[in-house]
Amino acid sequence: MSETVIRDYARAKGFHRQTLERWLGWAPADRDALEEIAIGLKTSENHLREMMDWLEEISLRDRSKIYDILGKHEIFSIQTNPRLGRADKLKRIKEQLRRWRLPRLAGVEDAIRHNIQALKLPAEIRLSVPPGLEGGRLRAEISAGSLAEFQQLARRLSDAAATNWLAEIFQRLSGEPAEKEPGRNGS
Amino acid sequence: MEHRPFSEVIVERGSESSPIFFNLRRTLGHLPFTMVDCIESSGGLGAVRSAAFGAAKKTLYLARHKGDFLKKCPGSEGQVCCNYFVINFASNCPMDCSYCYLQEYLADNSALQVFSNVTDLIDETERTLARHRGVFFRIGTGEITDSLALEPYTGMVAELIPYFAEQPNVLLELKTKSDRVESLLDLDPKGRVVVAWSMNPQRVIDLDEHGTASLDARLAAARRCQQAGYRLGFHFDPMIEYPSWESDYRSMLEQIFATIDWRKLSWLSLGVLRQTPGLKRAMRERFPRSELLTGEQVLCPDGKMRYFQPLRVEMYRKMVHWIRRAAPTVKIYLCMESRDVWEQVFGFAPTCEKELGNQMAPGVP
Numbered sequence: 001m002s003e004t005v006i007r008d009y010a011r012a013k014g015f016h017r018q019t020l021e022r023w024l025g026w027a028p029a030d031r032d033a034l035e036e037i038a039i040g041l042k043t044s045e046n047h048l049r050e051m052m053d054w055l056e057e058i059s060l061r062d063r064s065k066i067y068d069i070l071g072k073h074e075i076f077s078i079q080t081n082p083r084l085g086r087a088d089k090l091k092r093i094k095e096q097l098r099r100w101r102l103p104r105l106a107g108v109e110d111a112i113r114h115n116i117q118a119l120k121l122p123a124e125i126r127l128s129v130p131p132g133l134e135g136g137r138l139r140a141e142i143s144a145g146s147l148a149e150f151q152q153l154a155r156r157l158s159d160a161a162a163t164n165w166l167a168e169i170f171q172r173l174s175g176e177p178a179e180k181e182p183g184r185n186g187s
Numbered sequence: 188m189e190h191r192p193f194s195e196v197i198v199e200r201g202s203e204s205s206p207i208f209f210n211l212r213r214t215l216g217h218l219p220f221t222m223v224d225c226i227e228s229s230g231g232l233g234a235v236r237s238a239a240f241g242a243a244k245k246t247l248y249l250a251r252h253k254g255d256f257l258k259k260c261p262g263s264e265g266q267v268c269c270n271y272f273v274i275n276f277a278s279n280c281p282m283d284c285s286y287c288y289l290q291e292y293l294a295d296n297s298a299l300q301v302f303s304n305v306t307d308l309i310d311e312t313e314r315t316l317a318r319h320r321g322v323f324f325r326i327g328t329g330e331i332t333d334s335l336a337l338e339p340y341t342g343m344v345a346e347l348i349p350y351f352a353e354q355p356n357v358l359l360e361l362k363t364k365s366d367r368v369e370s371l372l373d374l375d376p377k378g379r380v381v382v383a384w385s386m387n388p389q390r391v392i393d394l395d396e397h398g399t400a401s402l403d404a405r406l407a408a409a410r411r412c413q414q415a416g417y418r419l420g421f422h423f424d425p426m427i428e429y430p431s432w433e434s435d436y437r438s439m440l441e442q443i444f445a446t447i448d449w450r451k452l453s454w455l456s457l458g459v460l461r462q463t464p465g466l467k468r469a470m471r472e473r474f475p476r477s478e479l480l481t482g483e484q485v486l487c488p489d490g491k492m493r494y495f496q497p498l499r500v501e502m503y504r505k506m507v508h509w510i511r512r513a514a515p516t517v518k519i520y521l522c523m524e525s526r527d528v529w530e531q532v533f534g535f536a537p538t539c540e541k542e543l544g545n546q547m548a549p550g551v552p
Contacts, residue, residue, distance in 0.1 A: 056471075057481045102485075102495070105498070108497055131485070133496050134485055134495070134496050135488075135525070135527055136496050136527045136528070137527070175498065175531065176501075
């Protein structure tokens with residue numbers, strides 16, 4: 001039954017033969033679990049392939065079944081969230097799978113995000129790190145409408161540069177263990 | 188080391204006068220030898236092209252190489268380069284590492300070929316070395332084959348060493364995962380030959396370096412080469428990250444420095460596992476259970492996937508620390524890494540490829 005559904009879906013979406021064969025090559029329970037998400041969310045081939053890569057690799061690493069991974073409550077709660085549209089559900093499911101696939105990278109990204117938030121910078125100053133942290137650089141963008149505003153924002157950024165929060169970001173980007181001091185005020 | 192017997196040898200006419208042909212007849216005489224006019228048109232290579240990559244390693248081809256032998260190492264786009272040259276005296280490798288980039292690079296031409304025109308190889312090298320006597324060359328032979336894995340059959344390296352030993356402006360690097368050094372030991376390299384081993388803990392060798400020599404065997408071979416007057420190098424590349432990688436790599440380094448006199452090492456290099464998405468697809472097909480597929484890798488600007496930067500920088504730093512404790516002044520470089528990573532690991536990056544190349548190729552005693 002599910003094989004026919006999958007074949008029809010792949011044909012309708014114009015999937016490459018390799019993608020279809022790979023999907024059909026999975027154990028029936030795994031195949032069906034993905035079918036529920038992929039077809040329900042009208043997933044494109046590129047998104048599907050990425051999800052398949054991650055699912056196979058998580059399964060291999062954790063010696064778990066793909067249907068168990070897709071059956072976790074984190075996925076279920078996204079799938080059944082009535083406030084989310086189809087595109088948001090797919091985006092969040094992919095984000096969750098990426099977190100499981102790259103847990104330490106996600107941990108460093110979360111910690112850096114936490115550090116940036118702790119700086120409490122105004123919206124006109126944006127700090128960001130590259131995707132996957134590759135390059136190891138922090139990017140700072142200032143948006144100002146006047147010289148006075150620019151000078152004020154530059155001072156804020158300069159103050160931020162003196163805090164441990166910012167030092168910690170660079171430690172994390174360069175693979176050094178950041179100091180762990182709960183409750184530290186960051187100054 | 189596991190021997191991968193060939194099922195046959197196919198020889199292109201015109202190769203019969205080559206010393207490599209004589210060596211193959213002597214060492215593989217029990218196999219069928221088929222003579223063909225041209226391996227390209229005989230259907231031989233074409234048949235191999237469509238065969239599975241692993242199956243292609245069963246047939247050994249001997250033919251003349253029609254292009255240039257000596258080439259600049261392509262490196263990787265945007266990465267710090269070590270100004271290295273390569274000589275390809277063979278194509279493909281009898282070993283079968285699950286991460287091997289040849290699975291993608293030679294996917295359409297995976298025949299295991301050895302080139303018979305050694306004289307052309309030496310003549311071409313001579314022209315380049317003679318034209319640039321003021322330049323010091325580092326030339327490797329392990330780019331698209333293992334430098335020594337076929338040596339017991341072909342005797343290729345034994346043909347080359349006497350020439351390179353006499354050249355004033357070159358170091359020849361033989362890069363290998365084998366222990367097949369027998370033919371080297373009676374030759375005098377005169378300081379011009381570095382025998383370098385790609386090293387990994389035994390766990391990685393067992394799981395992902397199929398058909399290669401064990402760690403103990405590689406080290407024993409390295410020691411014999413050192414005693415025979417060869418310079419040595421070690422390439423910790425690809426470094427693999429897994430739960431016990433730290434203790435495994437540390438133990439391996441202790442074992443190396445307990446066996447080898449580090450003061451006679453020419454260089455060490457470090458590089459983490461990296462692959463293009465295409466290579467990863469090939470790995471997934473050929474080695475679907477390999478844990479190498481599960482590392483925390485991201486796509487880098489040069490199109491290769493590597494462990495995410497903070498993770499691999501931490502790995503490099505630890506390796507450098509452990510190496511420096513045992514061998515304080517040994518030369519260490521990173522293979523195919525960006526200036527940012529060099530800065531984070533060493534606190535500096537070479538200003539240009541010539542600087543790194545010169546550091547690696549000092550005057551020979």
